[in-house]
Amino acid sequence: MKFKIGFDGYSKEKEFPVDNRIVTEEKVPVKSLVQVRFPNRGRSLAYYNDKFDLHVGDLVFVDGKLEGERGIVTDVSYAFKIKLSDYKRVIAVADTTVNGELYFGGSHLVSFDRSIIPYDKIRGWFLPPADDEEYAVGSDDKGFLLEKLDEFEIQPQIADRGFDYYNHNKVVYLCLDGIHGKAIVEGSTPYELTFDYKNGEVSNLICDCFCSFHCKHEFALLLQLRETLKVIEKHYEDLYEQSDYFAAICKATLLNYAMNTDKSGSIVLG
Ligand SMILES: [Zn+2]
Numbered sequence: 143m144k145f146k147i148g149f150d151g152y153s154k155e156k157e158f159p160v161d162n163r164i165v166t167e168e169k170v171p172v173k174s175l176v177q178v179r180f181p182n183r184g185r186s187l188a189y190y191n192d193k194f195d196l197h198v199g200d201l202v203f204v205d206g207k208l209e210g211e212r213g214i215v216t217d218v219s220y221a222f223k224i225k226l227s228d229y230k231r232v233i234a235v236a237d238t239t240v241n242g243e244l245y246f247g248g249s250h251l252v253s254f255d256r257s258i259i260p261y262d263k264i265r266g267w268f269l270p271p272a273d274d275e276e277y278a279v280g281s282d283d284k285g286f287l288l289e290k291l292d293e294f295e296i297q298p299q300i301a302d303r304g305f306d307y308y309n310h311n312k313v314v315y316l317c318l319d320g321i322h323g324k325a326i327v328e329g330s331t332p333y334e335l336t337f338d339y340k341n342g343e344v345s346n347l348i349c350d351c352f353c354s355f356h357c358k359h360e361f362a363l364l365l366q367l368r369e370t371l372k373v374i375e376k377h378y379e380d381l382y383e384q385s386d387y388f389a390a391i392c393k394a395t396l397l398n399y400a401m402n403t404d405k406s407g408s409i410v411l412g
Contacts, residue, residue, distance in 0.1 A: 170195055175222040176232060178202060178213035186216065190229040201238055201399065203270035206230030210270055210331075236266040240400040245381075247373045249311050250366075250390035254381040259389045259396075261324050264315045267399045268332035285345035288368050296356040304361025313366035317389035323367070327359040335363050366390075 172195045179186040189204050196202070200215040207230075242258035244251040253259050286294055296304070307313065307327065314332075316325035318339055325335040329351070337347040344367075349359045370390045374382050382388055401407065 175219045175224060176215050177217035178204060179216045180208055180211045180213045183208065183211060189232050190224065190226065191232040194232060194235045196232065196235060201236040201267060202232045203234040204230055205233050234271050237263055238267060238399045240396065245378060247390055248369055250370060250392055251396060252370065252374065252388055252390045254385040254388055256387055259391050261317050264391060265326065268326055268328065279348065285343040287342050288344055288364065289342060291364055294356065294364065296361055300358050301361050304358035305365065307358055307362035308365035311392045311394060313362050314392045314395045316363065316366060316370065319387045325363045327362055329359060333359050335359060
């Protein structure tokens with residue numbers, strides 16, 4: 143079964159010659175004062191924007207007290223005069239366009255094309271741009287078989303919470319490129335996870351909630367990875383073999399973000 147999906151939420155990039163070169167007009171900033179609603183906080187505040195061309199429905203991140211919170215633009219004004227020191231700014235806008243073919247994969251939709259739902263794009267739906275902080279990463283190289291999750295060293299009550307997360311599709315996204323995997327698990331806030339997977343064995347599993355023990359996010363990811371790989375093995379083995387890549391996104395996440403109000407687009411089921 144195929145699930146084709148095509149969205150065209152933003153105007154196409156315009157090309158025009160400047161100095162005999164072709165430049166891409168993608169992010170021409172238009173100064174504006176925007177009203178931003180933060181669904182997780184139940185608040186709405188005004189922000190100054192001079193970096194982007196913003197529209198109602200855009201998913202943005204801001205600086206100030208609500209830094210790191212996802213916001214939705216609910217109003218855009220172009221005629222205004224404000225004291226700049228009174229306003230915080232919009233610092234990032236997420237690219238929520240998705241164009242291409244996705245396949246049914248249980249609770250998720252799956253792509254075998256690296257360009258359709260790449261990690262960096264989907265990350266921007268959940269998290270502000272990465273900071274410049276330096277991180278030290280250690281790994282113990284202790285692998286374990288995905289088929290033997292009962293041997294995974296995790297406290298039973300944490301495993302139960304992880305199972306709940308998995309059941310409620312909190313593993314909103316995961317991808318595996320060669321042996322290197324990444325995932326986003328939406329707990330109280332979104333967490334980024336990385337792992338390696340080869341010949342049925344998971345290793346170097348790390349979650350940025352920085353628990354010193356195996357956490358519920360990791361366990362949820364393992365359950366989702368197992369489910370998605372089973373579906374792929376059963377229905378799309380050839381596609382996966384060709385690409386050596388898959389990405390899976392929770393259906394509800396795709397509907398909420400890529401199909402929000404202001405967009406045009408189409409779905410072809412087949
Ligand atoms: Zn975690």
